[in-house]
Every structure is written in structure tokens, then in C-alpha cells.
Amino acid sequence: MIFAVFVFSKLTILGDTERYISASFPDLLSTIPFLSEDPAGPSTVLMDLIGAISRIISLNTILVHIPCVILSFIGIRYAVLKLNLSTQELILLLAVLSFPSFGIWTSIVSKEAIGSFYMGIICGYLIEVLKVNRYRLNLLELLAFYLCLLFKPQYMIAILHILLIAFIFRLQLNAFINVLLIGVITVSEIIIIYYFSDLIESFASLQHLHFSIEDSNSTRDDPWVNSGDFFKYAPVGMFVAFAGPTILEVMEKPIQAPFFIESVIICLIVFYWFVKSMYIKGFVYISLQNLSLWFFTYFWLLFVHYPFGALNPGSGIRYRCNFLILFIVFGYYLYMSSNKSFDVVSLDKKRALD
Numbered sequence: 001m002i003f004a005v006f007v008f009s010k011l012t013i014l015g016d017t018e019r020y021i022s023a024s025f026p027d028l029l030s031t032i033p034f035l036s037e038d039p040a041g042p043s044t045v046l047m048d049l050i051g052a053i054s055r056i057i058s059l060n061t062i063l064v065h066i067p068c069v070i071l072s073f074i075g076i077r078y079a080v081l082k083l084n085l086s087t088q089e090l091i092l093l094l095a096v097l098s099f100p101s102f103g104i105w106t107s108i109v110s111k112e113a114i115g116s117f118y119m120g121i122i123c124g125y126l127i128e129v130l131k132v133n134r135y136r137l138n139l140l141e142l143l144a145f146y147l148c149l150l151f152k153p154q155y156m157i158a159i160l161h162i163l164l165i166a167f168i169f170r171l172q173l174n175a176f177i178n179v180l181l182i183g184v185i186t187v188s189e190i191i192i193i194y195y196f197s198d199l200i201e202s203f204a205s206l207q208h209l210h211f212s213i214e215d216s217n218s219t220r221d222d223p224w225v226n227s228g229d230f231f232k233y234a235p236v237g238m239f240v241a242f243a244g245p246t247i248l249e250v251m252e253k254p255i256q257a258p259f260f261i262e263s264v265i266i267c268l269i270v271f272y273w274f275v276k277s278m279y280i281k282g283f284v285y286i287s288l289q290n291l292s293l294w295f296f297t298y299f300w301l302l303f304v305h306y307p308f309g310a311l312n313p314g315s316g317i318r319y320r321c322n323f324l325i326l327f328i329v330f331g332y333y334l335y336m337s338s339n340k341s342f343d344v345v346s347l348d349k350k351r352a353l354d
Contacts (some may be wrong), residue, residue: 020051039232064106071116072117083127097325101318101321104123118144118151119144127330169289207308223310243267290334
């Protein structure tokens with residue numbers, strides 16, 4: 001928080017933080033979808049409310065950011081505690097979550113701090129769905145889903161895929177039926193994306209106007225000039241949007257190097273977890289459930305982030321903080337659970353041989 005306010009704010013604009021902490025109390029009805037008449041939208045009005053309350057509580061001091069820091073911490077804690085980690089595993093996971101960009105954007109009054117809260121709660125819920133087959137939502141989880149729909153509804157696509165895959169495999173159908181259902185889901189989504197491709201491209205083409213106004217110095221040239229460009233560049237663009245600055249941009253602006261390095265480290269760690277979850281103790285052990293969860297979760301998180309992060313490295317880094325807990329903690333859960341599943345299968349085989 002101190003670094004973000006006193007150092008990072010001198011290098012770049014801290015999003016809409018200044019607006020939030022200087023806002024007056026808004027009309028409460030404006031924070032409710034479909035009832036809000038404010039052009040800024042209900043999520044921004046809600047942030048104005050949070051900023052106004054925080055300013056009063058803190059007596060308009062630097063402590064104005066503390067409520068959002070607490071909310072972010074609650075989200076992280078909720079997700080991490082569901083893993084039941086050892087001290088060593090906990091330190092490793094918290095180290096991955098402690099990279100500068102995530103710490104900066106989730107320690108100030110920002111939508112990213114609220115995103116850390118609701119995504120952490122949702123991540124914890126999803127882990128419990130897979131671990132103990134608990135689908136019923138408690139009040140905190142209901143609030144988290146509401147906030148996700150209010151702030152970043154696009155992430156619900158990945159979340160719903162996790163719930164759908166969990167439900168399919170809880171039915172304990174035979175392997176052929178499971179493969180068939182996953183295949184149907186995949187083909188159906190390809191058809192849906194193709195059907196709405198023109199609408200998706202139209203939406204993407206509007207993003208450049210926003211980013212060029214927000215930060216003309218860092219905004220990249222519009223790569224989606226011709227029809228089909230959005231999907232043509234998607235395989236690379238999805239990762240560029242997540243990573244933020246490219247190597248060439250780092251060479252031009254060395255100040256971006258730390259964010260490029262942390263992005264590379266995060267990607268390598270998550271990729272390592274993925275590989276290890278497929279290749280364990282000298283054996284290739286591919287679980288259709290785990291493979292489906294890896295593919296659909298990460299594809300959709302990166303795909304819906306793509307139009308928002310590909311045009312501006314700073315925005316890509318900032319906006320990914322909204323789903324980074326799910327990206328990291330859920331990936332670590334898949335890695336840990338696959339190892340435990342392998343141990344159980346190996347033990348059963350050993351007993352059968354005995």
C-alpha cells in the first residue's frame with residue numbers, strides 16, 4: 001500500500017483511485033443493476049460508495065486504503081485455507097501471490113482489490129465443490145458471485161465451466177460418456193464463438209478507443225483492423241494480454257522489466273504445475289477431469305481478458321489482478337489434487353497385486 005501510494009503513483013496513474021476516494025455519497029439505488037441511471041455504471045458507483053465510506057472512516061488519511069486491503073486479504077485467505085497446505089506449501093503459494101503488480105493494485109481503493117475479494121471467495125468455493133461435493137452457497141459466497149456479476153461478469157464463463165465439469169464427473173458415468181460430453185461441450189462452444197464472431201470482433205474494435213484515450217503513450221497499434229484479425233491473433237494475443245509488456249517494449253522502457261519478469265515467472269510456475277499434474281512419478285497420468293478443468297478454466301480466463309489487456313501492457317497487468325487468485329490458487333489445487341489422486345490409484349493397484 002505504501003509503495004503504491006508514495007512510489008508507484010509517481011510513475012503512473014493509479015486507475016480511478018483518486019475518483020473513488022474523493023467521491024461523495026452516491027444514490028444507493030445507483031449501485032443496483034437495472035435500477036442505476038448513472039452513466040458510470042453500478043460497479044463504479046459502488047466503488048464511489050466504498051471510497052466515500054473509507055475516506056470518512058480514515059479521516060481522509062492514507063488509511064483510506066485499509067478497508068480494501070482487508071477485503072483483498074479476506075479473499076486470499078478464504079481461497080488458500082481451503083487447500084489445507086503444510087507450512088512449506090503455504091509459503092510457496094503466498095510467494096507466488098506476492099508479486100509487485102498484484103500487491104500494488106489490490107492494496108489501494110480499486111476494483112482490483114474488490115476483485116481479489118470476490119474471486120478469492122469464489123475460488124475457495126470451487127475448491128470445496130471439487131473436494132467435498134458442496135454446491136450450496138453460504139452468504140459470503142453469494143455476495144462474491146453477486147460482485148463478480150456486477151464487476152466482471154465475463155469471468156463467470158470460466159467459473160461455470162468448472163461447476164459444469166465437476167457436476168459431470170460427480171455423476172460417475174463411464175469413460176466413453178465423459179469423453180462424449182466433454183467433446184459436445186467443446187464443439188458447441190466452437191459453434192457459439194463462430195456464430196457470434198462478428199459481435200465479438202465489433203466489441204473488440206471499440207476497446208482501442210478507450211485505451212488510446214486512457215494512455216496514448218503505452219497503447220499499442222490496433223491489431224484488429226481487418227475482419228478475422230481478432231481470432232487470427234488470439235493464440236498469441238491471449239498470452240500477451242496476460243503478460244503485459246513484451247521483450248521489445250521492455251527494451252524501450254526498462255521500467256516495465258519487473259512486470260515482464262513476474263509474468264514470465266507466473267506462467268512458468270503454472271505451466272510446471274500443469275505438466276506435473278499430467279506426468280507424475282515417472283508415469284503419464286492424464287485425468288480427463290483435471291485436463292478438462294485446466295483447459296476450459298485457463299482458456300476462458302485468458303480469452304475474455306484478451307480484448308481488455310492486449311492493447312495496453314499496463315491495463316493487461318492491472319486487469320489480470322481481478323482473476324489472478326483463481327489463476328494461481330486453482331492451478332495449485334489441480335496440481336496438488338492430481339498428485340493425491342495418483343497416490344490413491346497407485347495404492348489401490350499395489351493392494352490388488354498383493
